[in-house]
Amino acid sequence: MISRRNFIVTTGLAATAVLAAPSFAFSMNKKEIGLQLYTLRDELPKDVKATLEKVSKAGYTNVETYGFSIKEQFWGLTPKELKKILDDYNLKAVSGHYNLGSFLYDGDKTELLASIEAAKILKSEFLTVPWVDEPFRRSIKDYKKIASRLNEAALLCQNSGLKLAYHNHDFEFQKYDGKTGYQVLLDQTDKDLVFFELDLYWVIYSGNDPVKLFNENPGRFKMWHVKDRDKVNPALNTEVGNGTIDFKTLFKEAKQSGMLHFFVEQENNFAVNSFESIQKSCNFISKNLI
Structure with missing residues (x-):
C-alpha cells in the first residue's frame, strides 16, 4: 500500500x-487506437490467431468484436478461447457488436443474456447494438419501442457490470413528421444507462454534422467509429486520412462528445488488402490525431 x-x-x-x-x-492522456474487427471479416474466420497477431503488430491495442451467436460463438471459438488469444497479443475487447436476436422486437432475452455473458468473459466495457432490421424501424412508434427495449437491456447490462451503447448507420436520420429516429432514441433513452457509438462516416453521409450532435447531446457519445469517405465515390470507404472527412476538427471535440474509445472501421475499397489498409489508418491517426 x-x-x-x-x-x-x-x-x-x-x-x-x-x-x-x-x-x-499529452502522452499520459493519449487514447488507444481501436479496430472494429468487422474490417477483417474475410480473414478472421480463416485464422483468428494469425489475424489478431497482425492487428496487434499494426499498432492497435483495442478491438471491437462482431458476429457472436449462441451457436457459432466467435468464429468457432468460445469467449474464453478468444479472450486467451486477445491476451496473448495485448489486445482488449473494450466493446462488442451483439445483435441480441429478436429482443428489440419481441423482448426475447435468450440472445441478450448470452451476449452479456460473452462480453463479461471478454472483460468488455460496452455491449453495443449494431443494427435494427428494416421492418422494425418504419415509424416514430417503432423507434419509441426500440428505445424502450434499449432501456431494458441497459439495466441488465448494468447489473452485470457492463454499459449498453447503440451504433448508428444512416437510416436513423430519416425524418418522420419532421423528427428523426435517432432523435427519438436520444430523447427516449435513459441518459445514465444508454450511450451511443457514433459512426462518423454514416452521420456525414446522411447529411448531418457530428459536432452539432455533440453540442446538443454533450457526453452521450462514448465511442466513435472512425472511417473515411472516398473522394471519388462517397458511398465507399477509404483509409483514414485518405478521404474527405475532417477528422482533425472532429477529434478536437472529443471531450464535448464524451468519447472514451474509438475504432477504425473500413468496410470496402481497401488500398491493396485489408491488412495494409488498417496499417495506413493506424499510422495516420497516431501521427495526426492523437
Whole structure:
C-alpha cells in the first residue's frame, strides 16, 4: 500500500516532469487506437490467431468484436478461447457488436443474456447494438419501442457490470413528421444507462454534422467509429486520412462528445488488402490525431 507521504512525493515528481516536458502530459492522456474487427471479416474466420497477431503488430491495442451467436460463438471459438488469444497479443475487447436476436422486437432475452455473458468473459466495457432490421424501424412508434427495449437491456447490462451503447448507420436520420429516429432514441433513452457509438462516416453521409450532435447531446457519445469517405465515390470507404472527412476538427471535440474509445472501421475499397489498409489508418491517426 502506498503511503500518503509517498503519494505526495510521487505526484509531485510527476507534476515536475509535466512542467519540464509538456509532451509528457499529452502522452499520459493519449487514447488507444481501436479496430472494429468487422474490417477483417474475410480473414478472421480463416485464422483468428494469425489475424489478431497482425492487428496487434499494426499498432492497435483495442478491438471491437462482431458476429457472436449462441451457436457459432466467435468464429468457432468460445469467449474464453478468444479472450486467451486477445491476451496473448495485448489486445482488449473494450466493446462488442451483439445483435441480441429478436429482443428489440419481441423482448426475447435468450440472445441478450448470452451476449452479456460473452462480453463479461471478454472483460468488455460496452455491449453495443449494431443494427435494427428494416421492418422494425418504419415509424416514430417503432423507434419509441426500440428505445424502450434499449432501456431494458441497459439495466441488465448494468447489473452485470457492463454499459449498453447503440451504433448508428444512416437510416436513423430519416425524418418522420419532421423528427428523426435517432432523435427519438436520444430523447427516449435513459441518459445514465444508454450511450451511443457514433459512426462518423454514416452521420456525414446522411447529411448531418457530428459536432452539432455533440453540442446538443454533450457526453452521450462514448465511442466513435472512425472511417473515411472516398473522394471519388462517397458511398465507399477509404483509409483514414485518405478521404474527405475532417477528422482533425472532429477529434478536437472529443471531450464535448464524451468519447472514451474509438475504432477504425473500413468496410470496402481497401488500398491493396485489408491488412495494409488498417496499417495506413493506424499510422495516420497516431501521427495526426492523437
